[in-house]
Amino acid sequence: MLAMPLIGWAMLSAGGYPVMLGASLRLPPIFPASPAAFAMLRHLHGGLAMLLFLTFLAHMAAALYHGLIRRDGALSGMLGRRQD
Ligand code: HEM
Known part of the structure; x- marks a missing residue:
């Protein structure tokens, strides 16, 4: 995450594309421009x-599975419900 x-940011940097935050703030490139690096990072972005x-x-x-089959309270815990 x-x-x-x-x-994503490194991929666009490698491709030479601008990375915008909103309409006016342009982030700096964090990877040197290179078509091979762009292709590799694009692959990595999609795979991840x-x-x-x-x-x-x-x-x-x-x-x-925990909530419907094992009914062991794990799902209730994730939902923030008390066990007692
Ligand atoms: C949690 C963050 C992110 C997730 C889960 C995510 C997920 C994805 C997914 C599922 C795709 C489609 C992949 C494919 O077609 O193979 C994609 C494509 C793309 N993402 Fe992200 N992304 C994230 C953040 C970012 C950020 C921050 C940027 C740029 C600053 C970015 C730039 C791109 C670009 C340019 C593409 C199109 C690539 C292409 O097919 O040419 N992503 N992203």
Whole structure:
């Protein structure tokens, strides 16, 4: 989650694209411009995004397994409910 925005920023820097915060604040490049680095970082950004999404899905599945099948209080704990 921390790496994704940094890799996105580095990717656009490597591609020579401006990275804007709002309409007027342009962030400085954090990676030297290079088409090969842009391609590599773009690949990494897409791959890590997929990994993040799969982690989210696995976490959801595990939470439902604990809440509906094992009924061991793990889901209640995640939802902030007291056990007693
Ligand atoms: C939590 C943060 C972020 C997530 C989860 C995320 C996720 C994604 C995903 C799922 C894609 C589509 C990937 C694909 O088509 O293969 C994408 C593309 C892209 N992201 Fe991010 N992103 C994040 C942050 C950023 C930031 C901060 C920037 C730039 C400052 C950025 C720049 C881009 C660009 C330019 C593309 C298009 C790449 C292309 O296909 O040419 N991302 N991002």
